[in-house]
Amino acid sequence: MAERTNRASVPGKTRDAADDHSQPVEATLSSSSDSKLFRPTSALRKILGRGTTHIERESSASAPAPAPLANRLPGALPLAGTTLAVGVAAGFLELALVFGQFHGLHQVRWSSLMISRHAAWMIPVAETLLVAAWTLVLVAPVLGVAAWLRAKGQGKRSIGLTWNWAGMVLGTFLLLGPLLTLPGLHPVAVVILALGLGYRIRGWLVRPTTAWKRGACWAGGLVFVMLPVYSFVQERRVTAAPERAWSRPAPAAAAGVGAPNLLWIVMDTVRADHLSLYGYGRQTTPELEALAKEGITFDMARSAAPWTLPSHMTMFTGLWPYQHGARVDRPYYGPSPMLAEHLSAHGYTTAGIVANVRVCNAGYGFGRGFDSYVDYPRNQTINLNETVCNSTLGEFTMNLVRRARLPVPGVSPFFVHRPASVIISDAQQWLDRVQNRNQVASDTPRPFFLFLNFMDVHGPYLPSPSSDRKFWSGPVPEQSLASPNGGWLAVRALNSATPDQRPQKQQELNSVTQRLIDLYDECLHGLDAELGRFLRDLRATGKLDNTWVVITGDHGEHLGEHGHFGHGSSLYSELTHVPLLLIPPLNASGTGRESTAPLRDRRIGVPVAHRDLPRTFGDLLLPKVKNPFPGRSLARHWNSSDPQRPDPILSQLEKQPLDGQEVDTERVVTMDSVIDEDHVLIENSINTPELYQLFQDPKQDRNLAGQAAESPRQARLKRTLESLLRIPAAAAP
Template identity: 35%
Template sequence: MVFRSGSTAPEPPETTLQATEGGSPSVGVSPAMILLLATWVGLVAGWLDLGLMVVERRLIRGEFYRLGEHFVWLIPLGVAVLMLVPGTVLALIAGLRRGGVRPGMALGLLAFVGFLDICARLPLSVWASLVLSAGVAVQSARLAGARRRATLGLVRRTTPWLVGVLLAVMLAKIGGRAWSEHRATAALPPPPEDARNVLLIVWDTVRAGNLSLYGYGRPTTPNLERFAGRGVRFDLAFATSSWTLPSHASLFTGRWPYELGVGWTTPLRPGVPTLAEYLGSRGYDTAGFVANLDYCSRETGLDRGFAHYEDYPIGLYETFTRYVGLGHRTDLLGWACILERLAEGASGRPLELKPRSREHAKRGAEVDREFLDWLSWQQGRRRPFFAFLNYNDAHTPYEPPESSAPGFGLRPVTCRDRLTLRHWAGLEKAKLARNDVRMASDAYDDCISYLDRRLGVLLDELGRRGVLDDTLVIVASDHGEHLGDHLLFFHGCSLYRQVVQVPLVIVDPQGQAAGRVVAEPVSLRDVPATIVDVLGLNLEAPFPGRSLARLWGEDSGGARPSAEPLLMETDKPIVLMNQGREPAAKGPMKSLVAGGMHYIRSGDGSEELYSLRSDPQERVNLSGAPAAGGILQQFRAGLVTMIRKK
């Protein structure tokens, strides 16, 4: 056709425009464009993943996030990085394949993986998630194929904004934390002259009965035994609760759990003075390093007063297994077992893959490293420090951290063994083989032994640095553990001695009470009052309770005032680990120790009474004895009196 001068070409027909918009089916997108698509899909899916997580945890379930404070940027970043894995594969194919990869196919495959991650936050089965994600993938592929130019244009325009928002949130969180710590340390007043350091070590979930320090048949704690010879050992120390948060809250405030507002889904109540706050106001550098990420993290309120606090680790493995929805839902140990069997069948050689459980994201060695790294910085400041170290290695699923170290009995050998321990908390123990229960108990002892070895290494290093001789050291546990006694397992489910009697060792650097043993019952609630008393800082200290130093002082052999009853509490757990057999399933429980007896009252009003000295395993309930009526009445009245003090 010939066109006249000055005239314009006629508009192509609509079908031609659509063909141009959609592009030729044989023309693919470049590898760079595929990587951009993967980033875009990952960020969009990541922000949706974050939003669903917030809605599910806080608005629907009303509980802690159980993620570090950086989850607001780690989740979208993690999903974006996850999407780059299939994106890189597609980009390689596009680079090698003539004609590349069509945009519809690329976007469809990426959308499938991205939406599968979103589905992991929904209460859907695996098959439902796969079908739903496949449907989204097909529709995305059709859209990209029909409107190629518009789709790719949208990706090019919005990706920089998505990346910019992510970087802004990341820098705000990291910078805000660094600035907060700088302000806290810069505002410290001068410390007292000749002030001593304080190191509070808590072995999470370690019951006193399994420590050779207290006569256990296995040599689980030789290092703690040697260290206790330099200070005071308490033979009847009791936590204020049988699970982590209320026990730690009492340990930091000197108050009973009912005064603190803590619960399975509620943090420490604001306004209650903490030990870290008080020592910080006296010029101490304060730092916490915790391995129990569920109930010692910042969101529980236990970080209050600590200028430096390390809870959730930030790393590639941790991001994919804890923060990204798809990784959080995936049972890595189950897949590892499948790979082990396939590899062994192919090669004839055993292969052990041991993915770390979320419960043990931080082992004792990592807690030590974090503390020592901080201490290297702190020692140049010429200030006393208060450091809190929480170790979680003895908690379920009882994974012995050092398989090469000598053990005390059965150990997880097969993949089935490891799966049994990994899912221990949710298994019906009554249906397990006897050897499985024995293996869990033996592994628990192995974990305690590991904690003891770590303690020895840490104390040696502190001694080498010249720190130990100027540091008040307290070693304790927050609660114990049921290992089949009373037909119970786990903790937080009762107030029997197995879950409330804990180790307690206090070593004063002045060594005035070396080798002393305190036989009378004491409560961890008195630890804050004890610390400020030993440091000479008890004037106007806000901590109730009485200093335990009265029990090892020079006049400790004389008459002492009558001891206040020791209170212990626990609420009904969110999840019943014993399928309803646990006493706490009936409602909140309280117990008192006084006069050589242990009194327990369950939520349904039923009562139990045990002798501390003659019945350490609490096998004989004396509440029905004819002579117990008066004792029970005294305990009832004492419990009412203590609660009314609030």
């Protein structure tokens, strides 16, 4: 016992139970008597502890250890890894907020309409690049100064400040981009909030520990490898979408061999009474007049709204504006299908090419069901500038750089003019691709649905330099002289004029009105010529042999009537009476021209609604498939020898003044009108009702509301209007 005790007390000779080879360690520990025999006293344990500490001190003195991380500057490699990880995290957080606002809250802002189809990978990549650039600019100089001070032996305090500064910068940029996506926050407030939160979380992102160093390097390496892979996969997913849609088998049993195609042309802002086809005094539309002899002309077609978004949405869903709910800050997200979705699900290849890139934007839901949908050209473009600008942090950075007057690439303009020649060129290329694919396809040829929106007649009315100048002989005017806003200014000047100034102001108003009418008619004539050439080319190449053609307007335009200019301000006929032509397939042998002969050069004079168009073509194109659209087919008007009684027609307007990018709900004005019994009733949330005869008073100059003889009719129309407004969207079909 004494010998063993002495051996244990000698430094470096501590005895372990495993040294006693006479019995195993387990047996030694299991014996209670041996346990009592070899258990050291508390005094001995203190002596043993002192001896061990003495040995450790001697070994540390003989081999100097490296300084702790807290006494050194952050390493370049772990700091770069943390930067990459923070950039990717910020990108996916921003992406989640953007998609959450759109798909979860169903909010649309003007800026969201320009988000690329490739946003799923562009935003994380942009945030990563921008966070890396900002970190290099803000942290690298501080690291350099701290390293210089440390080399001079004066940087002890600067080391801790550098760690805090690096953590705060990364924490700020982790949150700055995502916070900038939130509506209603001023950029200055966002920067202050991001700085405060970044300071609070600095220690979570950058800390002088071995675990942080190791984790930062691993995280950076993972981002460096996986982000390019993710971006490539997402890019291929978007660019290959049309190919995947084409690869789907065409259900011949539903669409059938030889199923007709559909070409849908919308002339934005074209009112019916300025077409020579409808008796206008000027020969504005000779091409449409010739084309109308091949099909059906509806003399009293009515749009569902006096501006583009709700009118187009009704055309493609069959829902009244209050049912689909699409407005300037909200897309259509309802369960009822759009025409493109219905046709695509039953074998059609679909495409939309629009000139009204803002309001016919896919962000409002118009892209649903289309294999290819082209609005803003930048939404399809892939380059560094577009990648950076798709991030809110990128826009913020670009604005700062521009304010510093440094040269940076310009952003794509918000107002984009795509003339008819560009739309037609894109359409012909797409139709050629469809034709080539059908020629080499091993299965049933796939029919197409092509939607085209033309904006050449929309204000400002700027004639094409190559137009014939039939109604406007001068040069192309400045936008201010060709804009409907000039008419509004002239009206306000007249209303505020003194009695002796009124004659002069009236002459000025008349001059502005005539100038706008001449420019409008010249633009309409130019669009008519472009459409004529386009349709003749399609006919010459056989693309119209088995194709239904729809030509219509989404709404009209005020040109001084009722003291109004432009559109979206009333429900008078100048805004709701639109052209509508349906041209059946032209090939006699392939589609039975004899069966469509009675449809040639037909005119239908009863009022019809855009709302019935999806129902009509659901029956014409897919007669064996259940039609999901509400309303009644317009075919009832040409299949019967007797005139059919028209259904009541609803038109609606919700004026939505904007406060920045948000709708000012306190100033929203609503209007509703109904056409029935050859009369139209207009009700306004701020004015008295108006009642007009539809055919005998086409300019709606004589308001019959309030007349005793018309009281019963007005009451009936009001009940009809109320019944139309009570139909829920789910019950619409």
